[in-house]
Amino acid sequence: MSRVWNFSAGPAALPLAVLERARDELTDWQGSGASVMEQSHRGKRFITMAAQAEADLRALLDIPADHAVLFLQGGATQQFAQIPMNLAGEGDSADYIDSGHWSAKAISEATPYVKVNVAASAKAAGYRQLPPRESWQLDPRAAYVHYTPNETIHGVEFPDVPEVGEVPLVADMSSNILSAPLDVRRFGLVYAGAQKNIGPSGLVLLIIRRDLLQRAGRPMARIFRYADHAAADSMLNTPNTWGWYLAGLTFQWLLAKGGLAAMGAANRAKADLLYASIDGSGGYYRNPVDPAARSRMNVPFTLHDSALDAPFLQESEAAGLLALKGHKAVGGMRASLYNAVPLEAVEALVAFMRDFATRHG
Amino acid sequence: MSRVWNFSAGPAALPLAVLERARDELTDWQGSGASVMEQSHRGKRFITMAAQAEADLRALLDIPADHAVLFLQGGATQQFAQIPMNLAGEGDSADYIDSGHWSAKAISEATPYVKVNVAASAKAAGYRQLPPRESWQLDPRAAYVHYTPNETIHGVEFPDVPEVGEVPLVADMSSNILSAPLDVRRFGLVYAGAQKNIGPSGLVLLIIRRDLLQRAGRPMARIFRYADHAAADSMLNTPNTWGWYLAGLTFQWLLAKGGLAAMGAANRAKADLLYASIDGSGGYYRNPVDPAARSRMNVPFTLHDSALDAPFLQESEAAGLLALKGHKAVGGMRASLYNAVPLEAVEALVAFMRDFATRHG
Structure with missing residues (x-):
């Protein structure tokens, strides 16, 4: 692979x-x-x-x-x-x-x-x-x-x-x-x-x-x-x-890569893209954290119906998106967006999430 | 290299x-x-x-x-x-x-x-x-x-x-x-x-x-x-x-490789070869340890004249024999013969030592 x-x-x-x-x-x-x-x-x-x-x-x-x-x-x-x-x-x-x-x-x-x-x-x-x-x-x-x-x-x-x-x-x-x-x-x-x-x-x-x-x-x-x-x-x-x-x-x-100012801007852009996708999903995806306290590094989110968790994980892995399973303490999904995760990865994730929501309406 | x-x-x-x-x-x-x-x-x-x-x-x-x-x-x-x-x-x-x-x-x-x-x-x-x-x-x-x-x-x-x-x-x-x-x-x-x-x-x-x-x-x-x-x-x-x-x-x-019995035999052979070379050098090389207590893994040895240490290290490194410098507590040289060091390495070392002794009589 x-x-x-x-x-x-x-x-x-x-x-x-x-x-x-x-x-x-x-x-x-x-x-x-x-x-x-x-x-x-x-x-x-x-x-x-x-x-x-x-x-x-x-x-x-x-x-x-x-x-x-x-x-x-x-x-x-x-x-x-x-x-x-x-x-x-x-x-x-x-x-x-x-x-x-x-x-x-x-x-x-x-x-x-x-x-x-x-x-x-x-x-x-x-x-x-x-x-x-x-x-x-x-x-x-x-x-x-x-x-x-x-x-x-x-x-x-x-x-x-x-x-x-x-x-x-x-x-x-x-x-x-x-x-x-x-x-x-x-x-x-x-x-x-x-x-x-x-x-x-x-x-x-x-x-x-x-x-x-x-x-x-x-x-x-x-x-x-x-x-x-x-x-x-x-x-x-x-x-x-x-x-x-x-x-x-x-x-x-x-x-x-331009040092930490550049990384800071890139990490901000990655997190903003993912949170916007969650918040704009009409409740299909949800992140429960106070927006003022949301992490740029780790983005937990749930699907509106936990019965969709298994197909989400299976299909995302098949689409080349690894390790999205959330921690058992909070359930659902989690995407970690550390420095080595590029914007393209988040774009691919967001596109997959949109597509998944359409297919599993 | x-x-x-x-x-x-x-x-x-x-x-x-x-x-x-x-x-x-x-x-x-x-x-x-x-x-x-x-x-x-x-x-x-x-x-x-x-x-x-x-x-x-x-x-x-x-x-x-x-x-x-x-x-x-x-x-x-x-x-x-x-x-x-x-x-x-x-x-x-x-x-x-x-x-x-x-x-x-x-x-x-x-x-x-x-x-x-x-x-x-x-x-x-x-x-x-x-x-x-x-x-x-x-x-x-x-x-x-x-x-x-x-x-x-x-x-x-x-x-x-x-x-x-x-x-x-x-x-x-x-x-x-x-x-x-x-x-x-x-x-x-x-x-x-x-x-x-x-x-x-x-x-x-x-x-x-x-x-x-x-x-x-x-x-x-x-x-x-x-x-x-x-x-x-x-x-x-x-x-x-x-x-x-x-x-x-x-x-x-x-x-x-045959497990630890095979490794034990190989390590014994490697150490025996090096100690024999030292002991058979007519005092050109010396190991001061009681033969009953000699390590199979780490063989410290000195040259009969410590002025030869520097050329020995320089020439051995040039010959592709790495890290022979002894610990400062005991001086001289040290060859460590762990599992991943093959018999060929010890053969190469012994040949180099013999050659060095001849050239630097």
């Missing part, structure tokens, strides 16, 4: 140009006679590539020098634990904003390490809107404020970075990092699993204000301590070298 | 057949129209592949049903911490055998979580021999006994599995797993970073006796708890899907 349009929520579509490059040099990288996966991470070739990847990421996001960049393992889920281990002292509390499935997971994994104060929650509203900023019960003595700018399952996204004063703001950007320009200076810590907008799974990116590196006081193994990873340039132990390499190729692809 | 003979200590050589297969299906896996890296780990295709990889590993190592197999992240270094977190209760002690660099690291990363009793150490002997079994000061109340069957830097390897009675035996097999048959029943826990004999870095394999899963009593996030990973078939969060896939291809390659 030739390539399909892939709407997977993650691990998600990667840029075809990145995959083709990785394929072409898979058995012989940079004329070394070996794969990038077969290189020592302490060798000159790998270190040069790794440093270039960090430099390209810094250029893309305009990361200031007082923020360190780490390439880690364990996924965002492990960071749910490592963040309080590193940023909170014994007895400290931290504020968490509960805006969906992933916020709730971050809260539950943090509880062994910090007193969690759920400063705001949209749970009672079925996570179909964001907790209004004016309702947040923030504690000025909190070790940090944690929130999830985009929720993949409920399809909600913060349109702006919330103002939280002097307390360090921590954001799980797994599903929307690099999708538009970001003012990194407003954050104490940004982290993201790679498998949506960065590269393959098994890599997690962490951007942390350097003064926060000194906070970790409790006893723990060095492998959990951000300061040790930063001091070792993320090579405290063998990193995920393949993931780092593919992330680097993706950063180069983003730069060549 | 065409492929070279790669003696890297890790990330190390992978079987060329595995790399070529991965290359050929990189943009379209199993006719799905997408890469294996672009598939949901919860999708049928990935789950089927993942289960087959586990089944193949179980066949290779004859893993009994009462041992669980986990595919995790974070490298063996993270396991240095997770093992005591999961196997030791508050106030427990554990016995550690110190046979080299990696044993020492395992000890230092464990200390925040368990009282470490160094039951035996070869440090005073420069790690050139193994601590004799009869000298081990084992504690029958220890939570477990930890040892490192092969040490990559000092090039020492235990020829047999030590008898430790009823206390669960824990082994860091990062550098010699799958290199010969192994009686998994003798172990409470075996773990291995993938980047030597299994696949790319960023994946760690863990084989644990199921009754030990229930030991973890202390408060910790679920992501650190083996029992939760086992209950979720290693999909508690998104696993390293690429690493899992390549590991599965490697397991198939090993089965096709």
Whole structure:
């Protein structure tokens, strides 16, 4: 089969140009006679590539020098634990904003390490809107404020970075990092699993204000301590070298595409097209999210009759539209529109949806 | 450049057949129209592949049903911490055998979580021999006994599995797993970073006796708890899907090569050839390790005059022999002879060494 349009929520579509490059040099990288996966991470070739990847990421996001960049393992889920281990002292509390499935997971994994104060929650509203900023019960003595700018399952996204004063703001950007320009200076810590907008799974990116590196006081193994990873340039132990390499190729692809301003505009156009198609379907398709909170990255939608779900999935897959099945928590369909999903994919989806509605009236 | 003979200590050589297969299906896996890296780990295709990889590993190592197999992240270094977190209760002690660099690291990363009793150490002997079994000061109340069957830097390897009675035996097999048959029943826990004999870095394999899963009593996030990973078939969060896939291809390659008995014989022959070449060089090359403790996987050697190190490295690389530089802790050279390094590579190395000695008399 030739390539399909892939709407997977993650691990998600990667840029075809990145995959083709990785394929072409898979058995012989940079004329070394070996794969990038077969290189020592302490060798000159790998270190040069790794440093270039960090430099390209810094250029893309305009990361200031007082923020360190780490390439880690364990996924965002492990960071749910490592963040309080590193940023909170014994007895400290931290504020968490509960805006969906992933916020709730971050809260539950943090509880062994910090007193969690759920400063705001949209749970009672079925996570179909964001907790209004004016309702947040923030504690000025909190070790940090944690929130999830985009929720993949409920399809909600913060349109702006919330103002939280002097307390360090921590954001799980797994599903929307690099999708538009970001003012990194407003954050104490940004982290993201790679498998949506960065590269393959098994890599997690962490951007942390350097003064926060000194906070970790409790006893723990060095492998959990951000300061040790930063001091070792993320090579405290063998990193995920393949993931780092593919992330680097993706950063180069983003730069060549015009950077994050261009990606932001493209992602806006893609999401607008799909939401317009849903909203203009006369109720055939529905998205339940407050329009002010709708995600540009993950668009869940239902059909007016759930008996049509099975034929929709079957016919869409036959039409080369992959992974549209919604998460079981909300049902229906979901189209994820990360950076590597081009406008043509959304156009194909929208055309299919229109055609499907006509045929299954 | 065409492929070279790669003696890297890790990330190390992978079987060329595995790399070529991965290359050929990189943009379209199993006719799905997408890469294996672009598939949901919860999708049928990935789950089927993942289960087959586990089944193949179980066949290779004859893993009994009462041992669980986990595919995790974070490298063996993270396991240095997770093992005591999961196997030791508050106030427990554990016995550690110190046979080299990696044993020492395992000890230092464990200390925040368990009282470490160094039951035996070869440090005073420069790690050139193994601590004799009869000298081990084992504690029958220890939570477990930890040892490192092969040490990559000092090039020492235990020829047999030590008898430790009823206390669960824990082994860091990062550098010699799958290199010969192994009686998994003798172990409470075996773990291995993938980047030597299994696949790319960023994946760690863990084989644990199921009754030990229930030991973890202390408060910790679920992501650190083996029992939760086992209950979720290693999909508690998104696993390293690429690493899992390549590991599965490697397991198939090993089965096709005749399994671990065949690999054991091949690895014995490779190591014997290189050690014979060193020992027969009239002192031109030297390996300082007690012959009874010499590693089949990592062969460090020095030249009789360290001024020859630079030309040796330069000429060997020009001859298509990659990554022979020794670790700075011991100096000189090191040839790592993992499964994916064929006998032809060792023959080429031995021929080069003989030729070099002749030319540089």
